[in-house]
Amino acid sequence: MDKMPKWADVVLIPLISLILAAILSALVILGIGEDPVAAVKLMVEGALGSTYGWGYTLYYATNFMFTGLAVAIAAHAGLFNIGGEGQAMLGGLGVALVCLLIPWPHWTLALVFAALGAGIFGAAWAAIPAYLQAKRGSHIVITTIMFNFIAAAVLNYVLVNLLRPVGSMDPATERFPESVHLPSLHELLAPIGIEFSKSAPANVSLLVAVGACLFVWLLIWRTPLGYEIRSLGKSEPGARYAGISSVRTIMIAMLISGALAGMMAINNVMGEAERLVLNATEGAGFIGIAVALMGRNHPFGVFLAAILFGFLYQGGAELALWTSIPRELIVVIQALVILFTGALDNMVRMPLEKIFLAVRKGQN
Amino acid sequence: MDFLTIIQLLDSTVRLATPLLLACLAGLFSERAGIFDIGLEGKMLMAAFFSAAVAAVTGNVWLGLLAGIGSSLLLAALHGVASITFRGNQLISGVAINFLAAGMTVLIAQDWFQQGGRTPSLIGGGRFTPFDLPFAGSVSGVPVLGPIYSELLSGHSILVYIAFLAVPATWWVLFRTRFGLRLRAVGENPAAVDTAGVSVVGLRYAAVLICGLLCGIAGAYLATALQAGFVKDMTAGRGFIALAALIFAKWRPWHAMGACLLFGLLQAIALRFQNIELGGITIPVQAMDALPYVLTVVILAGFVGKAIPPRAGGEPYVKER
Numbered sequence: 001m002d003k004m005p006k007w008a009d010v011v012l013i014p015l016i017s018l019i020l021a022a023i024l025s026a027l028v029i030l031g032i033g034e035d036p037v038a039a040v041k042l043m044v045e046g047a048l049g050s051t052y053g054w055g056y057t058l059y060y061a062t063n064f065m066f067t068g069l070a071v072a073i074a075a076h077a078g079l080f081n082i083g084g085e086g087q088a089m090l091g092g093l094g095v096a097l098v099c100l101l102i103p104w105p106h107w108t109l110a111l112v113f114a115a116l117g118a119g120i121f122g123a124a125w126a127a128i129p130a131y132l133q134a135k136r137g138s139h140i141v142i143t144t145i146m147f148n149f150i151a152a153a154v155l156n157y158v159l160v161n162l163l164r165p166v167g168s169m170d171p172a173t174e175r176f177p178e179s180v181h182l183p184s185l186h187e188l189l190a191p192i193g194i195e196f197s198k199s200a201p202a203n204v205s206l207l208v209a210v211g212a213c214l215f216v217w218l219l220i221w222r223t224p225l226g227y228e229i230r231s232l233g234k235s236e237p238g239a240r241y242a243g244i245s246s247v248r249t250i251m252i253a254m255l256i257s258g259a260l261a262g263m264m265a266i267n268n269v270m271g272e273a274e275r276l277v278l279n280a281t282e283g284a285g286f287i288g289i290a291v292a293l294m295g296r297n298h299p300f301g302v303f304l305a306a307i308l309f310g311f312l313y314q315g316g317a318e319l320a321l322w323t324s325i326p327r328e329l330i331v332v333i334q335a336l337v338i339l340f341t342g343a344l345d346n347m348v349r350m351p352l353e354k355i356f357l358a359v360r361k362g363q364n
Numbered sequence: 365m366d367f368l369t370i371i372q373l374l375d376s377t378v379r380l381a382t383p384l385l386l387a388c389l390a391g392l393f394s395e396r397a398g399i400f401d402i403g404l405e406g407k408m409l410m411a412a413f414f415s416a417a418v419a420a421v422t423g424n425v426w427l428g429l430l431a432g433i434g435s436s437l438l439l440a441a442l443h444g445v446a447s448i449t450f451r452g453n454q455l456i457s458g459v460a461i462n463f464l465a466a467g468m469t470v471l472i473a474q475d476w477f478q479q480g481g482r483t484p485s486l487i488g489g490g491r492f493t494p495f496d497l498p499f500a501g502s503v504s505g506v507p508v509l510g511p512i513y514s515e516l517l518s519g520h521s522i523l524v525y526i527a528f529l530a531v532p533a534t535w536w537v538l539f540r541t542r543f544g545l546r547l548r549a550v551g552e553n554p555a556a557v558d559t560a561g562v563s564v565v566g567l568r569y570a571a572v573l574i575c576g577l578l579c580g581i582a583g584a585y586l587a588t589a590l591q592a593g594f595v596k597d598m599t600a601g602r603g604f605i606a607l608a609a610l611i612f613a614k615w616r617p618w619h620a621m622g623a624c625l626l627f628g629l630l631q632a633i634a635l636r637f638q639n640i641e642l643g644g645i646t647i648p649v650q651a652m653d654a655l656p657y658v659l660t661v662v663i664l665a666g667f668v669g670k671a672i673p674p675r676a677g678g679e680p681y682v683k684e685r
Contacts, residue, residue, distance in 0.1 A: 028468075032475040080455055128661075138664035139673070141455050142611060145402065145604055146657040146664075153654035161648065289459060326474045326481060331467030335460050343446035343457035350450075 003353040014294060014301075016348050017340035025333045034325055046318025047311045055185060055200020056317070060284075061310030062202065062267045065209040067288025068295060068302040069216050070261035075297045076220055077253035078233035083129060083144025084261040085285025086151030087122040091262025092269045093158060094121030096276035099176040100163075110180040115208065115266050122262015123255040125151060130254030134247040140254075148285070159278055172277040182271045205267035210303070212260060217299040219256075229253050261285060290334050293341040309334070367508070371515050373632055378520060379590060380635075381628025382527045383408065383582045387606035388613070388620045389534050390578035396538065396615060397571030398551035398676040402458035403443055404579055405603025406465035411436040411583025413469040416483040416594035417476060419490040425588050428490070432587075433580030439465065440576025448568050451680030462603075470596050481596040483587075492521035492589035521589035523581060530578070534617040547571055551674035554681040564681050582606075608660035615674065627656045 026036035047053045067084045074081035094117035104110035129143035159171040168174075182203045186196045220226040231239040232249045240246060264284060269276050291309055295301025316330035340348070387404045394401040411432035419428030439461050446457040470481035477483055500518035504510045538544035550557045550567045558564050586602075587594045605627050612626075613619035633640070634652035641647075 028471065032471060080453075082455070082459065132661070132665050136664075136666050138661075138666065141402070142607070143661055143664055146608065146661050149601060149604065149657045150654045150661075153650040153657075156653075157648055157650040160650075286459070286463070289456070293456070324474070324478075326470055328467040328470035328474075328481070331463050332471060333467075335463035335467055338456060338463065339442075339446070339460035343452035343454075343460055344450055346450040346452055 004356045008352065008356065010296060010298075010301075013345070013348050013352065014296060014341055016352075017345070018294070018337065020348070021333065021336035021340050024336050025329070028332055029325065029329070032325065034323060039319060039323065039325065042318055042322060043311070043315025046322075047314035050197065051195065052197035052200050053314055053318075055197045055202040056314040057307065057310040058185070058202040058206055059200065059267070059272065059310070060313040061306045062206045062209045062271075063264050063284040064287050064291045064306035064309050065213060065303060066264035066267070067261050067285050068291030068306050069212055069288075069299065070257045071288045071292035072295065072297040072299070072302055073216055073220070073229070073260065074253055074257040075292060076226075076233050077229045077250060078236070079133065079250065079254060079257075080141050081126070081144055081254065081257050081261075082141055082289065083126065083147050083258075083285070084288045085281055085283065086144070086148035087125045087258045087261035088264045088281045088285045089148075089151045089155050090125040091118035091122040091265035092276050092280050093155060094118045094262060095265040095269045096163065096173050096176075099180045099270060100173060103177070104179050107180055107182055111182060111204070111208075111266065111270070114180070114270050115263055118262040118265040119259035120262075122265075123259040125262070126254045126258025127251075130251050130258075133254070134250040156278065159276065163276070170277075173275045176270065176274045180270065181274065182266075184271075201272040203267065203271035205271045208263070208266065209306075212263070213299040213303045216260075216302075220299070225252065261288070287334060290338045290341075294337055368511070371511050373629075373636060375516050376632040376635065377625060377629045378516070378524060379628075380631045381624045382520075382524045383586050383590065383602055384606045384609055384627055385527045385621060385624040386523075386530065386578050386582035386585065387603055388609045388624050389530055389617065390575040390582065391607055391610045392534065392538075392613075392615055392617060392620060393547070393571045393578070394575035395610065395677055396551045396674055397547050397568050398554060398674055398679065398681070399443070399447055399568055399572055399575075400454040400458065400678045401443065401572075401575060402455055402604075402607060403439065403461035404575075404606055405599050405601070406458075406462035407436040407439045407576060407579035408583040408586065408603050409462075409469055409597070409599045410439055410465040411580040412587035412598055413473060413483070413583075413594045415580075415584035416486060416587035417473070419486055419588050420477075420484045420593065423489050425486075425490055425492055428588055429581070429584045432584035433577055436580030436583060437573060437576040440572050440579070444569050444572040447680065448565055448572070451682065454678055454680075466597060469594070473594065473596075483594040486588060486592045490588070491592055492523060492585075494519045495522045495525065521585070523585040523589050526581065527585070528621070531617050531621045538617065543570075548674075551676055554676050558681070558683060564683075568681075579603075605656050608656050611660050611673075612663050614672070630655050 029036040029039050047057045067088060070084045071081055095114045098114045098117035099110060125147060129140050129147055132138040132143055133140040159173065163173045164171055165174040182205065185200065185202045186198045188204060189196045220230065228244045228249050231242060231244055232246055236246055268280055273280060287309055291302055291305040294305035312330050312333055316327050319325045319329065320327040387408055391401050391404050414435040415428040415432030418431035419425045443457050443461055446452040447454040473481045473483060497518035500514040504514035538548060546557060546562055547567055550564055554564045586598060609620060609623035609627055612623040630652050634649050
């Protein structure tokens with residue numbers, strides 16, 4: 001018998017963790033001499049008060065959906081993919097190559113192949129740690145961390161020495177051609193009569209990200225492969241006894257994970273910057289960890305958590321603009337969310353379980 | 365490359381290897397006791413900030429060192445509470461600690477000093493000054509051995525000597541004391557230690573706190589000796605290089621020193637030369653940056669001597685009933 005009803009596990013615990021993180025964040029804001037209530041008001045207004053704010057919130061959320069799903073699907077297989085950052089960097093390289101080397105007639109075609117390129121590059125970057133985990137038992141957390149740093153060095157080399165236009169000092173590729181420009185939400189919504197801010201970067205990749213959430217949900221809960229992935233994550237000996245190949249399942253789960261992280265690049269590289277710059281990922285790969293933890297590794301949870309973090313990112317940028325609170329406040333909030341929903345999960349869970357058991361005893 | 369260049373290169377190797385070595389030994393204590401720690405980076409960063417901040421305000425570097433160690437111990441205790449008391453995921457706790465440090469240091473720095481997330485530059489007593497070994501001045505004229513003694517071995521900050529003395533000390537504690545035997549046992553088979561009537565929780569907390577202490581010194585060294593003040597994200601991945609060195613050394617103290625010196629040398633070369641010409645082939649500087657990580661992956665892959673971590677690493681201990 002479960003100690004707690006399911007709703008408590010899915011809703012109550014994340015909610016309490018979130019409230020704890022929020023209380024501590026408020027204390028931090030108080031500690032640096034600012035007013036938490038005014039800060040929250042400013043964040044809500046800046047991130048959700050206009051279509052401009054929403055445009056940024058959804059743009060960030062698109063990134064986090066991809067990286068959050070990447071962490072979530074690996075977690076279902078019992079693997080902690082901390083390498084989303086590196087995989088997303090390589091995904092950016094894939095997008096840049098697809099957009100620069102081939103003259104695309106229309107953005108739709110370019111988007112399909114750019115997503116493919118990003119996915120392949122991201123998956124390739126996840127493939128070596130996955131193989132080493134599956135075949136040689138090398139700890140995937142350490143290898144993916146190492147691959148993040150190697151990715152940064154590779155990208156630095158490629159941008160400085162290979163893809164930098166002649167005569168440019170900036171380590172970045174040249175601008176992608178106009179034909180691969182992805183329509184922004186403004187361009188998408190204008191024909192159906194909805195006014196949306198022109199300068200916000202949210203674009204059609206948002207729909208791809210939502211599609212990816214659906215895809216992961218179908219894959220995990222509605223396919224034999226998803227069943228294999230979940231069995232492996234629950235118990236490796238159990239999965240092996242059921243005839244599931246752990247090597248094959250680890251490889252597939254990590255390749256999908258890497259591909260999802262890589263596909264983030266269609267949003268930030270192709271949709272927003274329209275060229276590949278150094279540090280294009282801006283830590284989104286790591287935020288995926290917080291998003292997946294918060295969303296309990298469920299695609300719908302990841303979707304909601306990604307929007308929450310998108311809100312925090314855009315709100316945090318507004319705070320940095322209008323108050324003396326630096327943007328790093330968001331990093332602190334992110335740390336607290338990871339701490340409470342991930343590492344200190346039992347701190348919330350243990351007392352709750354006791355309460356539920358006591359209530360149940362009282363009823364009997 | 366002439367003799368003096370080599371001496372200078374090795375000299376900067378020693379300087380750059382010091383924070384790696386301290387953090388690596390820190391990780392060694394923690395991981396030998398079965399607590400994975402990917403939060404070395406965060407603890408160093410926190411210590412770097414608080415040591416520089418306190419040294420800047422008081423003008424006393426020793427108070428700075430104490431503040432740095434204190435802040436690092438606090439994060440270590442948090443890691444202990446999450447991963448020992450509440451049996452949480454040690455890796456996730458480490459990730460959280462890294463972000464906490466990255467955010468809080470800039471937030472507090474901005475609040476205290478308003479210089480865009482940095483501390484004022486440290487001057488005078490706010491920094492660790494070079495520490496001359498005896499007769500360093502008088503023997504510098506002796507050919508070959510003179511420069512080696514007076515340039516390479518002498519003239520570092522006191523923390524460098526502490527770091528290198530920590531290597532035999534760690535070896536002695538881990539392999540020649542009862543505490544060390546128990547600490548290693550708790551990382552391999554905590555149930556056996558528990559059966560013997562020794563507290564698993566107590567030992568693991570001790571290990572995590574020693575880790576905090578050493579990370580504190582490493583961070584303080586970065587901000588008050590290697591550089592003069594704190595800047596945002598100044599650890600720049602050193603905590604992860606230390607982690608790489610720890611795996612490279614297969615969790616052994618003397619090998620840790622070797623690995624840290626090797627990675628320090630790579631950093632020194634990357635710092636001094638941009639691109640290196642080797643028989644017509646140019647090695648780009650980015651290859652030097654990536655080499656420690658590539659070497660670690662190769663070692664982890666087990667093609668050249670397999671790295672096997674402590675058996676109970678990463679597993680929270682649950683007492684059987």
